[in-house]
Amino acid sequence: MLRGSKIDPRAFVNPHGTNQSAVTELAHQVIDMLIGHLSNAAQLPLQPDPGSLMMVRFPEHPQPAEVLLPLIQQVLQGAMNPAHPGYIGHMDTMPSTAAFLGELVSAATNNNMLSLEMAPFAARLEDRLMRLLAAEFGLSPQAGGVMVSGGSLANLEALALARNLRYDIAKTGLFGLPARPVILASAEAHTSLRKAAMVLGLGSEAVIALPADGNGSLTAASVAQAIIDHRAAGNDPFCVVATAGTTVLGAIDDIAGIAAVTQSAGIWLHVDAAYAGALIFSTTYRHLLNGIHHADSITFNPQKWMYVAKTCATLLVRDRSLLQRGFRVSAPYMGEDPELVNPGEINIQGTRHADVIKLWLTMQLLGRNGTAYLIDQSMLLVQQFATMLRDAGMELAAHPTTNLICFRPPAASDATVTAVQQRLHHAGSAFFSVPTWHGQRWLRSVVLNPFVDVARLQTIVSQLQAVVADAL
Amino acid sequence: MLRGSKIDPRAFVNPHGTNQSAVTELAHQVIDMLIGHLSNAAQLPLQPDPGSLMMVRFPEHPQPAEVLLPLIQQVLQGAMNPAHPGYIGHMDTMPSTAAFLGELVSAATNNNMLSLEMAPFAARLEDRLMRLLAAEFGLSPQAGGVMVSGGSLANLEALALARNLRYDIAKTGLFGLPARPVILASAEAHTSLRKAAMVLGLGSEAVIALPADGNGSLTAASVAQAIIDHRAAGNDPFCVVATAGTTVLGAIDDIAGIAAVTQSAGIWLHVDAAYAGALIFSTTYRHLLNGIHHADSITFNPQKWMYVAKTCATLLVRDRSLLQRGFRVSAPYMGEDPELVNPGEINIQGTRHADVIKLWLTMQLLGRNGTAYLIDQSMLLVQQFATMLRDAGMELAAHPTTNLICFRPPAASDATVTAVQQRLHHAGSAFFSVPTWHGQRWLRSVVLNPFVDVARLQTIVSQLQAVVADAL
Numbered sequence: 001m002l003r004g005s006k007i008d009p010r011a012f013v014n015p016h017g018t019n020q021s022a023v024t025e026l027a028h029q030v031i032d033m034l035i036g037h038l039s040n041a042a043q044l045p046l047q048p049d050p051g052s053l054m055m056v057r058f059p060e061h062p063q064p065a066e067v068l069l070p071l072i073q074q075v076l077q078g079a080m081n082p083a084h085p086g087y088i089g090h091m092d093t094m095p096s097t098a099a100f101l102g103e104l105v106s107a108a109t110n111n112n113m114l115s116l117e118m119a120p121f122a123a124r125l126e127d128r129l130m131r132l133l134a135a136e137f138g139l140s141p142q143a144g145g146v147m148v149s150g151g152s153l154a155n156l157e158a159l160a161l162a163r164n165l166r167y168d169i170a171k172t173g174l175f176g177l178p179a180r181p182v183i184l185a186s187a188e189a190h191t192s193l194r195k196a197a198m199v200l201g202l203g204s205e206a207v208i209a210l211p212a213d214g215n216g217s218l219t220a221a222s223v224a225q226a227i228i229d230h231r232a233a234g235n236d237p238f239c240v241v242a243t244a245g246t247t248v249l250g251a252i253d254d255i256a257g258i259a260a261v262t263q264s265a266g267i268w269l270h271v272d273a274a275y276a277g278a279l280i281f282s283t284t285y286r287h288l289l290n291g292i293h294h295a296d297s298i299t300f301n302p303q304k305w306m307y308v309a310k311t312c313a314t315l316l317v318r319d320r321s322l323l324q325r326g327f328r329v330s331a332p333y334m335g336e337d338p339e340l341v342n343p344g345e346i347n348i349q350g351t352r353h354a355d356v357i358k359l360w361l362t363m364q365l366l367g368r369n370g371t372a373y374l375i376d377q378s379m380l381l382v383q384q385f386a387t388m389l390r391d392a393g394m395e396l397a398a399h400p401t402t403n404l405i406c407f408r409p410p411a412a413s414d415a416t417v418t419a420v421q422q423r424l425h426h427a428g429s430a431f432f433s434v435p436t437w438h439g440q441r442w443l444r445s446v447v448l449n450p451f452v453d454v455a456r457l458q459t460i461v462s463q464l465q466a467v468v469a470d471a472l
Numbered sequence: 473m474l475r476g477s478k479i480d481p482r483a484f485v486n487p488h489g490t491n492q493s494a495v496t497e498l499a500h501q502v503i504d505m506l507i508g509h510l511s512n513a514a515q516l517p518l519q520p521d522p523g524s525l526m527m528v529r530f531p532e533h534p535q536p537a538e539v540l541l542p543l544i545q546q547v548l549q550g551a552m553n554p555a556h557p558g559y560i561g562h563m564d565t566m567p568s569t570a571a572f573l574g575e576l577v578s579a580a581t582n583n584n585m586l587s588l589e590m591a592p593f594a595a596r597l598e599d600r601l602m603r604l605l606a607a608e609f610g611l612s613p614q615a616g617g618v619m620v621s622g623g624s625l626a627n628l629e630a631l632a633l634a635r636n637l638r639y640d641i642a643k644t645g646l647f648g649l650p651a652r653p654v655i656l657a658s659a660e661a662h663t664s665l666r667k668a669a670m671v672l673g674l675g676s677e678a679v680i681a682l683p684a685d686g687n688g689s690l691t692a693a694s695v696a697q698a699i700i701d702h703r704a705a706g707n708d709p710f711c712v713v714a715t716a717g718t719t720v721l722g723a724i725d726d727i728a729g730i731a732a733v734t735q736s737a738g739i740w741l742h743v744d745a746a747y748a749g750a751l752i753f754s755t756t757y758r759h760l761l762n763g764i765h766h767a768d769s770i771t772f773n774p775q776k777w778m779y780v781a782k783t784c785a786t787l788l789v790r791d792r793s794l795l796q797r798g799f800r801v802s803a804p805y806m807g808e809d810p811e812l813v814n815p816g817e818i819n820i821q822g823t824r825h826a827d828v829i830k831l832w833l834t835m836q837l838l839g840r841n842g843t844a845y846l847i848d849q850s851m852l853l854v855q856q857f858a859t860m861l862r863d864a865g866m867e868l869a870a871h872p873t874t875n876l877i878c879f880r881p882p883a884a885s886d887a888t889v890t891a892v893q894q895r896l897h898h899a900g901s902a903f904f905s906v907p908t909w910h911g912q913r914w915l916r917s918v919v920l921n922p923f924v925d926v927a928r929l930q931t932i933v934s935q936l937q938a939v940v941a942d943a944l
Contacts, residue, residue, distance in 0.1 A: 001922045005845040011568050011837045015513035015555045027503045030573045035496045041487035050592035056600040058835050062842035072577050078593025079581040083487045092584050096483050100580040101502045105544050107575035107781040109551040110567045120522040121550025128528040149621035152822035160671050173675030174646045192822050195801040199632050201673020203645030309579040311825045329667040350624035350664050353783045363530050365483045370534035373477040450473045
């Protein structure tokens with residue numbers, strides 16, 4: 001159909017092969033620019049100035065394919081730079097090579113995870129790989145799961161499933177319930193839980209924020225007491241969320257203790273292990289997740305500590321058939337397959353990108369040992385970093401449980417904390433995030449980038465000391 | 473951190489540039505394999521046999537990067553083949569070159585649409601581009617929107633927004649409402665509406681399926697009567713969904729007429745233009761969307777008729793501030809920016825991939841005229857196809873409104889329809905989907921692939937006639 005239009009022939013790969021070399025050449029140019037940029041990441045700013053936005057318009061006429069190169073150059077210049085070894089401010093890292101090449105393949109083949117028919121290989125691979133991950137967490141042989149575009153959706157689908165199974169309201173809605181449903185979680189739990197409760201019609205206030213202990217962990221005693229209190233008040237705590245890897249501190253709740261409480265109370269246990277779930281692959285640290293095999297559902301995001309490009313998130317459930325019983329909305333326009341339900345019928349999403357490809361490829365390249373190595377190294381580094389920061393006189397919010405650490409110069413004002421962050425950022429030294437936590441600003445670090453090392457952290461601490469001395 | 477592990481050094485792009493040429497070479501190999509595959513698409517099967525799944529495991533040891541090539545080869549062999557010009561069975565097409573190269577850039581830079589800080593360029597680009605799209609649909613200067621990973625999420629967020637604004641229940645939940653909330657939509661509307669109502673706690677039965685007319689369109693009279701009836705029954709119709717491009721027939725509801733009804737009744741109008749919203753770019757066909765500028769919210773998916781790789785979906789709202797008033801859940805751990813709210817606070821997702829890059833690049837390459845050209849050509853082709861099918865004695869479900877057409881051999885059993893589909897598929901002629909619609913199976917075609925032409929459709933009809941003659 002391109003004939004007679006002014007569309008550059010390279011705008012589509014001709015399925016008869018007539019532009020193979022021209023498109024290949026263009027793609028090589030993009031690759032060269034991209035890998036060149038990433039290879040220079042340590043020299044580039046930690047965070048760019050977003051700059052002026054060029055060509056935010058829909059041009060009247062088709063543009064020649066060469067225009068892609070300056071436009072992509074602008075995307076690269078305006079991007080957050082998580083590949084910089086000083087970029088240690090968020091749970092976001094550089095992705096593996098396998099991840100971004102896998103994403104390219106997913107996009108170019110454009111299969112649709114809505115149905116088996118529209119993603120013959122990828123839909124089956126996803127089902128199998130979710131069973132494999134569920135087994136890694138020690139769930140039952142009936143366990144499995146779905147992939148979703150980000151952890152907020154995994155938490156949302158988990159809570160919807162727990163709610164539907166508890167009250168059988170999928171068809172008729174949340175009316176006439178004898179008691180108000182509430183969700184118990186740590187005050188340190190992720191904000192996506194409140195968003196989920198809002199979406200679910202429970203109201204964001206249905207998420208009860210229980211205080212964490214000094215390490216930022218929710219205790220079993222606290223959960224047990226809250227169940228008693230809420231039941232006495234006429235509420236129905238139908239779900240408890242334990243977090244493995246809280247947003248600010250990276251803390252891990254007492255999963256085993258909480259599981260004992262939820263099992264005896266007959267309450268759904270969801271473990272939000274979006275971040276720290278990756279510890280399951282480390283023989284050294286998997287004990288931090290003790291009890292996770294008792295979970296009814298688990299959010300786990302390979303997009304974080306498994307170095308897969310985002311989005312790559314999973315919802316694992318202790319029994320695959322629960323998704324059909326508690327969440328399925330069938331679609332008569334789709335084909336049926338006796339082998340497997342169409343993924344779109346048990347997923348909060350419908351049409352969906354094949355995120356599974358980049359996950360699968362990354363798992364092959366890193367292997368379990370390689371993944372564990374990266375995790376163990378970053379756990380070790382953050383312990384060393386904690387020592388350096390204490391020696392430099394910093395106040396720590398808590399001793400790090402995982403590879404996150406929050407600190408601040410003692411008695412500094414929030415303005416000073418932010419000024420320190422900005423100075424280190426603009427000096428090209430390090431990029432910390434500055435969350436508000438317990439009423440104060442903190443410098444937060446996530447030691448995730450595979451190219452951070454002790455020498456880098458030592459340099460950062462020296463620069464930090466100089467900046468703090470100057471700022472206070 | 474890779475030192476001392478057995479991880480292939482190419483598993484990550486070293487930010488100090490030490491493996492630039494090695495990673496570039498690997499990426500070129502992947503590109504060559506991928507473009508080679510896509511360039512041969514017309515010779516490959518329309519739909520593969522998914523085959524045996526190789527290496528669905530987490531290997532103990534890291535694998536050498538060369539393993540990517542045979543694994544990607546397997547992904548390609550097992551993928552649905554929408555680039556084949558006979559693949560006309562779904563609303564899924566080949567993506568533009570700009571789309572899959574843009575996706576590669578988004579994945580490799582791994583920015584996070586959660587916050588402005590974590591996607592300095594892309595988050596601002598998304599905001600600006602959503603305002604531009606909203607203006608294309610004729611919404612007010614205050615209009616804008618968000619991108620989400622697929623149309624189901626766009627519909628879900630739209631209905632959540634309409635519900636929250638109507639009842640002010642974002643914090644307190646759906647309890648004690650005086651009347652039962654219902655959503656009015658065509659019986660031909662997308663199944664994601666029922667899924668959304670289930671998730672929202674309204675119950676899937678809250679979506680009232682109103683009968684469509686003979687063309688598959690919902691009429692204003694039908695909506696007006698339903699509002700009267702439901703109010704009389706004590707329900708509260710708080711939202712009407714008009715569809716532009718129904719799933720099976722591609723029909724378009726009477727948007728202008730329905731808008732007049734919802735405006736006078738004070739009811740939110742959501743237009744699910746996921747598919748046919750692209751007609752707005754065609755001067756010839758945009759009249760089919762008359763009245764869409766009255767919508768309170770619109771779902772529009774560039775992942776379909778704009779040739780952008782999935783996912784790429786948008787929720788547009790008549791006033792951007794409504795998303796803050798009716799949907800925002802703030803996240804104190806994120807930085808603040810006086811300029812713009814963090815996208816993750818007004819989006820049903822949190823961490824999110826930068827889908828905007830591939831959309832922006834595709835818009836530049838195609839331009840408005842190029843996009844309109846592709847749309848107009850496919851509209852023309854389907855009209856010619858309808859004539860050919862009628863001349864071949866086929867029964868049409870309805871005369872096509874957009875570029876979808878559903879047909880069947882008259883008086884054929886469902887088994888015969890499916891057999892015809894299978895034979896055409898296995899002969900490499902064409903891939904039709906076979907939805908159940910109004911109690912019968914139909915052969916459904918979506919003439920979307922830019923490399924379909926009249927000669928191809930003539931050949932398909934000849935082969936169809938031969939297969940039908942043999943099967944009946």
